[in-house]
Amino acid sequence: MPATTSDREIETLAEFDEVVAARATLAGHRVQAVDLTTRTERLHRAEVEGAIFLGCPMDPQAAADVRARGALVFPPVPGLPFDPYRGRLYAPAELFEGLSSEGGYAATPDARAYEWFQRTKADGDVFASMLRAVHDDSVSDALDELLVGDRVVGVMGGHAMARGTEAYEGAARLGRTLARAGFSVATGGGPGAMEAANLGAYAAPFAGPMLDDALQLLAKSPSFTPSITDWADAAFAVRERWPGGGPSVGIPTWFYGHEPPNAFAEHIAKYFANATREDGLLARSNAGVIFLPGAAGTVQEIFDNATPNYYESRGEPTPMVLVDRAHWTERLPTWPLLQALARERSMEDRIALVDTVEEAGRAIERLG
Structure with a gap:
């Protein structure tokens, strides 16, 4: 062979x-x-x-x-804050190296890669463009190697969801439920709902009140604004207190440089090209996608996922579960349009609108 x-x-x-x-x-x-x-x-x-x-x-x-x-x-390219030929996904400690230094988050490889991206993305330099493309393709290759044979559920939602809120707690419990059910949890890798789902997967192996205690500790730094350093420090404090958590995947981007990756995704596939990142996250969610309340980015992700399901361009449609009936029918009435698109298509039996994260986990199992 x-x-x-x-x-x-x-x-x-x-x-x-x-x-x-x-x-x-x-x-x-x-x-x-x-x-x-x-x-x-x-x-x-x-x-x-x-x-x-x-x-x-x-x-x-x-x-x-x-x-x-x-x-x-x-040969290696000198002076870059990243390795375009890397053979492995990032780990949180790698991207946040130097966080505890005097420079804080600004001194980390994550921040320096974003600064390089900002400096080179509009200067028309074909070499910089090539380096970004090579890096992103290397990351995709490593991500595919990691997920071979896994049942992957994507969890989408807004970055503005603050720690200490009921919504954040619900997203964390969802991530834990999915991980304990044997799914690999994949998110957009950023703050808010994404971090909460990765936190839940991290908490999956622990018995007792670990998740409740972690949520209380994190609530002291509710948002990555105004200080990414304080926000990230709180996450690493949780990891230090409860080492050896469960794995999950975060797929963030330097395109949104103001939005740092979260430290609870054990494997981080960070991209320069946001379109590559978004399509790759949805395409790899082979066991379905759960959409928590979000804004424009989450709405875009719903229809980015609906399109290949509608045309069956990736094969059999995968489950899509929208959480929070009021949000998706009143505040941002996405559900009626999704329902209309699905009517009399093979994806019609693969979509669901639920009120709670508990129902979302059951719906993924039912629709799969």
Whole structure:
């Protein structure tokens, strides 16, 4: 059987050593963001024709040698606050590194990547545009690898939902219910409803009042405004008090730079291109999407999800559950239009409007 792309990807030094020891060849492999500065001799001995090295630090002579023997080498790009060739999703501690320093959030890789994006996105530099595209494609590849075989439920909702509110608590309990039911919880990765659902998934393995206690601690810093540093500090304090929480996925974007990622998503797929991020989140929610109350962004996500369900362009329609009848029929009357679109289509039996988050979890199971 021919090797798949994932079989040929090498993303850690341990994988590199294993492949070279077992096969003595890197031919046809893609070595992705692995520091090879201590592997010069092994590179020299291995067959490398057709190998591709993506952002791998290595001795200059080693780089020249593998090029001469038929490898393609994309060297690391100096001075960037991110690695465009990364082989893994982000972790909260990585994006928020330096949060406790004097510079606070502004000193973190997350803030510095946003600053770079703001500086380069409108200057017409094709190289910067290419770096963003390569980074986002690398993130998509890592996200697909993470979610293989998972039943993923997307939870959408507004970033303005404050900690300490009933709505925030409900979203957290929803995330915990979904995680305990065996679903992988995926959100837009930001504050508000998104953070609450990721928090719920983080709380899933804990018995007792852990979630109630965590909600009380977080309520002391209700919003990421005016201080992202204080808001993020509170989240990391919860993680420190209750280490080893359950995994979930956050898929945020630097497009909304004022909106930081939340620290409760164990795996963070952060994108520069918001359109890629939004479509990717919905496309990967193969077990359905739950839409909590939100504003323009959440309305857009509802119809971004409805369109492929309507045309069945991704195959069989996936469940869509809207939570809070008054919100979606009176404040932002999205439900009547969704219902009209679904009428006499295969998606008609895959949509639901419910009043509570408890009903939402049951509806996902019922419609799936």
